[in-house]
Amino acid sequence: MVVSSDGTLSSTEFCLAAAVFSEQWRKFNSALPQWSWVPSPKRPWISHNKEEGYLSVENVILPELNEEGRRDEDLIEKEECSCAEGDEFIDAAVLIQNDGAGAHHYDFHVVYSASYRVPVLYFRAYCSDGQPLLLDDIEKDLPLNSVEQLTRSRWLFITQEEHPQLNRPWYTLHPCGTSEWMKLLLRDDASAAQVEGIPMDKYLISWFSVVGQVFRLRIPLEMMNLGCT
Amino acid sequence: MVMGDKGGGTEAQQYVWGGAIPLQIHLHDSEVTTLPPPPPALILAPRIGYLPLLVPQIKPFFSSSLPPGVDTVWFEYRGLPLKWYIPTGVLFDLLCAEPERPWNLTIHFRGYPGNVLTPCEGEDSIKWSFIYALKEAAYIINGNCKNIMNMSQPDQAELWRSVLNGQLEVYLHVSSKLKIYIVGDDFSLKLNSSTSKSNQGVNDLDATGTTMTGRVPVRLYIRSIDEDIDDLEDAPTIGSWEKISYINRPVEVHSEGKCFTLNDALKALLPELFTEASSTDTRISAAEVEGGQRSDGDSSRSPGETGEASRERSRLPSDGAEIKLVRIQGIEPQLEIPFGWVVNNLMNPDHYLHICVYVKVLEPITI
Numbered sequence: 001m002v003v004s005s006d007g008t009l010s011s012t013e014f015c016l017a018a019a020v021f022s023e024q025w026r027k028f029n030s031a032l033p034q035w036s037w038v039p040s041p042k043r044p045w046i047s048h049n050k051e052e053g054y055l056s057v058e059n060v061i062l063p064e065l066n067e068e069g070r071r072d073e074d075l076i077e078k079e080e081c082s083c084a085e086g087d088e089f090i091d092a093a094v095l096i097q098n099d100g101a102g103a104h105h106y107d108f109h110v111v112y113s114a115s116y117r118v119p120v121l122y123f124r125a126y127c128s129d130g131q132p133l134l135l136d137d138i139e140k141d142l143p144l145n146s147v148e149q150l151t152r153s154r155w156l157f158i159t160q161e162e163h164p165q166l167n168r169p170w171y172t173l174h175p176c177g178t179s180e181w182m183k184l185l186l187r188d189d190a191s192a193a194q195v196e197g198i199p200m201d202k203y204l205i206s207w208f209s210v211v212g213q214v215f216r217l218r219i220p221l222e223m224m225n226l227g228c229t
Numbered sequence: 230m231v232m233g234d235k236g237g238g239t240e241a242q243q244y245v246w247g248g249a250i251p252l253q254i255h256l257h258d259s260e261v262t263t264l265p266p267p268p269p270a271l272i273l274a275p276r277i278g279y280l281p282l283l284v285p286q287i288k289p290f291f292s293s294s295l296p297p298g299v300d301t302v303w304f305e306y307r308g309l310p311l312k313w314y315i316p317t318g319v320l321f322d323l324l325c326a327e328p329e330r331p332w333n334l335t336i337h338f339r340g341y342p343g344n345v346l347t348p349c350e351g352e353d354s355i356k357w358s359f360i361y362a363l364k365e366a367a368y369i370i371n372g373n374c375k376n377i378m379n380m381s382q383p384d385q386a387e388l389w390r391s392v393l394n395g396q397l398e399v400y401l402h403v404s405s406k407l408k409i410y411i412v413g414d415d416f417s418l419k420l421n422s423s424t425s426k427s428n429q430g431v432n433d434l435d436a437t438g439t440t441m442t443g444r445v446p447v448r449l450y451i452r453s454i455d456e457d458i459d460d461l462e463d464a465p466t467i468g469s470w471e472k473i474s475y476i477n478r479p480v481e482v483h484s485e486g487k488c489f490t491l492n493d494a495l496k497a498l499l500p501e502l503f504t505e506a507s508s509t510d511t512r513i514s515a516a517e518v519e520g521g522q523r524s525d526g527d528s529s530r531s532p533g534e535t536g537e538a539s540r541e542r543s544r545l546p547s548d549g550a551e552i553k554l555v556r557i558q559g560i561e562p563q564l565e566i567p568f569g570w571v572v573n574n575l576m577n578p579d580h581y582l583h584i585c586v587y588v589k590v591l592e593p594i595t596i
Binding site for chain 1: 312314343344345347348361365368373374378446471475477478
């Protein structure tokens with residue numbers, strides 16, 4: 001069994017983990033927008049492996065803030081997301097699809113970074129009329145405590161950078177700390193599951209359990225359990 | 230420009246840091262509100278610098294001609310908006326196939342193309358872009374970026390100022406605290422110990438256990454040019470960044486008893502340009518290449534492989550493409566140069582080696 005011990009993964013492992021992640025997502029979140037694998041645009045002479053690409057879910061409307069405000073209070077504790085305290089996660093699926101006027105639409109891409117050897121979340125947001133949202137507007141969409149966390153934390157913060165596959169400016173959660181917190185996360189999960197690490201193909205599930213919370217996108221408990229078995 | 234001995238750094242580093250491109254900057258027609266239009270501004274742009282850093286010097290030339298409004302400055306070369314976070318020297322090497330001096334650029338103070346370029350809010354944006362790049366490089370080399378994260382404010386400011394002002398000595402002093410050491414530079418060690426028998430020297434070092442393994446931060450920019458162009462001067466203008474392939478992927482250096490060259494690095498980044506067969510044969514072909522084939526010596530392609538076979542293999546991008554030119558810091562280094570030397574001497578202050586590669590395409594690529 002291939003496990004991650006230093007919180008990083010290879011590009012091949014990323015492809016594998018992406019397939020498992022989107023498959024599980026489909027299984028447990030069938031009513032929600034689905035992740036799909038987008039093969040990299042064909043770039044002559046470059047691709048090392050043919051499976052190169054990224055995970056994408058587009059046109060997501062974030063859950064309402066009001067509805068979520070209460071649950072947000074224990075976000076930080078939940079970051080540990082070990083199976084033992086899994087009860088907290090039961091009604092976590094909050095992604096809803098509606099086309100209400102003035103809704104903000106989010107596109108999320110998960111791209112592999114060869115430098116940091118971790119997945120990186122890229123996103124953009126726009127109004128129903130297609131007008132892109134600026135960072136100030138986006139922060140208003142995020143739960144208060146994740147904004148605070150972003151401001152405080154040196155490990156998770158939003159920058160605007162060029163999408164490595166699309167050559168266009170997108171927002172991104174900076175990946176420089178990812179391997180550090182993934183290492184902690186995987187270590188906790190591993191001790192709970194009594195193994196040396198967690199299988200590489202479950203990596204993205206654990207990863208998204210942290211990253212998704214910035215946008216109030218939760219991983220259902222059943223999916224998390226998978227990460228530990 | 231050759232600097233004095235006191236400059237610090239190697240001679241090559243001094244050349245890199247002293248390198249500059251003469252620019253002739255025109256205000257875009259749509260922003261000219263005076264008659265006659267303002268004359269172009271002539272300015273010397275450091276290679277390791279970034280275009281928006283020149284704005285304070287350029288603006289006085291045009292400020293009286295501008296329409297009312299708020300400045301959102303960007304540069305353009307023949308219709309192509311220039312990415313401000315790419316060092317000026319790299320833009321020049323990449324976009325001017327045949328060096329154009331002075332380099333004629335257009336400046337805009339209005340109408341920022343936010344769909345193509347990430348926003349630039351002056352020097353601070355550039356500084357942070359630089360720090361992020363440095364952090365990424367440190368992570369690649371050391372496996373973490375703690376030294377960058379923990380850099381003191383004064384050090385960070387001094388480091389950035391040294392880049393702004395092109396002070397190599399200050400830069401070397403501050404950046405040495407960051408302990409970002411790229412792969413061992415066998416070549417320079419050898420130059421110091423024995424100047425005559427170069428290959429022998431490298432082998433000796435390797436035999437005594439000098440290792441050269443690790444990851445090297447590289448940003449590679451690939452521009453393809455058509456087959457019918459023999460003269461680089463005739464290379465068509467690039468109207469869109471889609472025409473440039475960009476790859477940000479570390480080079481894994483493994484040198485076991487043999488010198489890892491620039492050629493080896495390019496081969497690792499662009500394996501398909503180093504093989505004329507289908508990708509399943511990569512291993513065999515790579516072995517052949519190691520046996521002495523140069524990147525530009527694509528002569529071993531068997532004649533039978535064009536024609537019928539090309540149809541079913543048209544998916545394979547390697548068909549008929551070859552490296553026409555490799556340019557780093559304005560020079561065309563020989564591919565046999567040890568990679569360690571290239572990196573340590575020609576990298577930018579962000580600790581990235583920026584490589585421009587022109588690829589000659591013999592068959593049109595359908596995308």
